[in-house]
Each structure stands twice: as C-alpha cells, then as structure tokens.
Amino acid sequence: MYLQVADQLRAKITSGELREGDRLPSVPGLASDLRISRSTASEALKVLISEGLAVARSGAGTFVRLPREPQRLIRAWYRARPYGSPFRQDMERQGRAAGWTYDSQTIQAPPEIRNRLALTEAEGDTEDVVRTHYVFTADEEPVMLSTSWEPLATTRGTAVVLPEDGMLAGRGVVERMLSIGVVIDDWVEEVGARLGTADECEQLKHASGSIMVTIQRSYYAGKQPVETADIVVPADRFALVYSGKMGRTGEE
Amino acid sequence: MYLQVADQLRAKITSGELREGDRLPSVPGLASDLRISRSTASEALKVLISEGLAVARSGAGTFVRLPREPQRLIRAWYRARPYGSPFRQDMERQGRAAGWTYDSQTIQAPPEIRNRLALTEAEGDTEDVVRTHYVFTADEEPVMLSTSWEPLATTRGTAVVLPEDGMLAGRGVVERMLSIGVVIDDWVEEVGARLGTADECEQLKHASGSIMVTIQRSYYAGKQPVETADIVVPADRFALVYSGKMGRTGEE
DNA sequence: TCGAATTTGTGCGTATGTATC
C-alpha cells in the first residue's frame, strides 16, 4: 500500500505537477486524506527520499528535489594535447572558473598504492612517495576531490618533486613529467561508484549519503607506472565522457 | 538507537566474526536480546541491507553478503578487434560463462533517444527504431542490463534488422552493421551513477536501493549515430576500465 | 505430505523528542 502511495506521489513529480522545491503533502496530511496511518504515509515518503526525488527537512516538510542534469567531465579528448591542467580546460570549455587547493606530503606508500605503482616491498619506514590531496572548485564551489601519489624514485632530486611548486605548478602531471624526461604514453582509468564517506561529503558540501563516482587513474611511461590517483566526483553533478576511435587502443 | 544496533552488527561483519552467507540475528531475537522493540531491531537490519552488507530472505532470515572485489569490465581494449560479443569476450577472459536473454520491439523513439540518434521530429506515430532489451548473465547470474536503440533508417530491409536474429545473432552491433556496409568508427560513452530503480534491482536480483553505474553508449559511422544504448551495472560488482594511449583521440 | 514454528514484510495506533516556521 505504501508503494502505491509512493507511486501516486512520484507520478505528480515526474508529470511536472510538483516542481523543484515544492512541498509534498505532510505525513499527517497524507494520512488523513487517504485514510491511512501515519506510519504508512511516512513509509511512502521514505521511498521517494531513498529514490532521491525528495528530501525531508525535519520540522519543515518534505520537498521535491529533481535530479539535476549532470555536467560532463571529458576524460579522453584533452589527452590529445597534454599541456596545462585538464580540469581547468574542461571547466573553461563550460564557462566556469576552475581553481583548486592542495596539500602535499612525503610519506611511505600504503600497500594498495604500492601495488598500483608497482613499488617493491617497503623498507622500514622509508618515505617513498609524494601524496597530494586536491580539492577542485568550479566557480568557487568544491566539485571534485583527488588524491595523487607519485613515486619519489621518479622525481627525487628534480625540480618537480612537489606537484604544485615551481615553474610547472598547476600544469598537470603529464607536462611536469615530460620536463624531467619521463614520457607518459599510457593511461588507465578504473571507474566505479559508491556512497560518499562522511569526510568526502563534507568537503564537497554534499548531503551525507550522496553517491560518488570514483576513478582510479594511473599514468604509465612504457610499462612503468609513474603516477596514480583516486578521484571522487558527486554523481548528481557529473557524468564522465569517454570516447575514441574503433580499432585504436593502448594494448595493441 | 537503531543506528547503534546497526553499528554493532556491522562491526561483527567487518571484523570477520560473521562470514559470507551467515545468518544475522532475527528481528525477534535481536529485540529480546537487546531489550528493544521489534520495530527498532527491524530498522537496524534495514540499515545493513541498504548498505549492501546483508540481504533479507522473507521467511528465512537476514544473511551476510560481503561486498565482493568488483570485477573489471573492460570498456576499451576489445574495440581493437570488433568481432563477436564484447561482453562474452570480457567474461570468458575472467573464466565466467556469459549468456543473455533479450526482447526486441519496433517502436517510435522517445524524445531523448531521438536526440541521441539525431533523428528528425517524429511523424505521427511511425515506428522508427528497434529497441532491444537485454539481461546479461555471468555464470547464470544476472549482472548487466542494456537497452539499445537502432534507427530503422539504417537497417530497414536488411538481414540484420533484429539484433538477435539470423547469421550474426549475438555478434555485436559493430560486426552486424559492418555486414550491411555501415562502418562504425567512433564510440562515445557517458558514465554516471545513481540508485537503481525497483525494476532494475529486481532484474539484477539486487536489494532495492543498490547503486548502479550507468553508461550511455553511442556508436557513430562518421558523424552519423547508428546505435545508442543505456547500460546498467551494479556498482558493487563491477568497475569499468578505460585505457588508451596519450595523444590519441577520436576528436582530432 | 503435512503442519507447526519461525521469520520477514507490512500495516495500524500511539507516544516522545526536536527542528522549523
């Protein structure tokens, strides 16, 4: 029965009768209108909330929240011209001002990252990677998180040890590596989705429990991984666009 | 309070005290053990179910369902050799038996699909696309849904009007189109994530409210779209892998 | 094969706390 009530309300939303921000009938209101119990009315609203079509504000009411059309994040074409920041290029193409804050640390890579970077077993507590955490913003609004790891074996003693330091700050991994003679020629991205952690939701100013699209990106120079990153974007704001030509691949 | 109970149970799962397939305490059992009401105990179990850590079987109990390490679905390399079914190739590479069921219909394309296929305005109620709904299985288990649309303008009157009919049944869009002289050379995939609909969760035998990764795939012959598909895979089972070589792209 | 016991799912009613208007 609560499913039927939910269907009725959903129909009013999808038909356009109720619009973004409109208030849905209250639990007591629904109950008396439809001659059902408050519990059942509450169950029906919970269905819509779990579907992401509504949000409840305690004390105020339950409100329609239409899924926004997600922006597109291009994950392929810009690699043709690997100069400058891919994120800034993508945002500027959409007329938005890109920015970011970051925080770099030199640490010992955790096991999973060792694996992704094909590092040998850790020696004692030697620091062997630079980890940089980014918060990317579009028009001052935080929209993407990224944590990147670069092995010190590649960059130690060069001018680009720290990603956001020196001449090539903010120009992207590929260009920085090129400047020290490391030619990145392969990329692999592994895309998944999950609920955002409390921490991620807070940094992105999203409601806790939001769905995040995750990307594990790795860059290779030949067979050698030279950078890997965990990228997190809220699924309700972004879709990732991959494209290519048939018959072309990185694994030939 | 139900959140605290959920935390206790979750701890038993993540610590390994409860294993895959083990039965969680029943609602009446929890209620009497912890001196809480059955409703509260039920709420606690619902939390774990919504987190994907448990599944309830009506009449039997609630059982632990550990998140598997997601399988990788390769979305790029096979396009180098566009013959046969990409899904089957991918599953066989992982030692799993691939299969599918399908249902084709000739219909008038809805507005969003018209847009994706660059179709002109609908004329009356003329049927102008073949829509095929697939349920893909790996080792008999449903793992992926796909709905594809092909414009009749391309295939009308040929031997490959129906995707799963005739000589080239089950060999993939690219090979079928090639057989009628349509050379697919570009592909675009738009990846997002959202909660699964009730219908999708049921078809994939997932708990309702599971997170799904969605792909809008389009194939192009030159600038002309010749097929588009909505693909849905459960995020807790699959990660998508894209890869390529730097400096190569479909948009040069 | 049948039936009793158990378990989940759903629904009703009620009460309390707390946030919002």
Place this chain on the structure above:
DNA sequence: GGATACATACGCACAAATTCG
C-alpha cells in the same frame, strides 16, 4: 511561545515465505 512536521521508538496484528520435524 505555539503550531506544525519529521524522526524515532514502543506495542500489536496478520500475511506470506521458509524451514524443519
């Protein structure tokens, strides 16, 4: 401060599915 609304908790009842002797 008062009215309204959601969130959570309690108790009870019955249907449907499952399990097991």
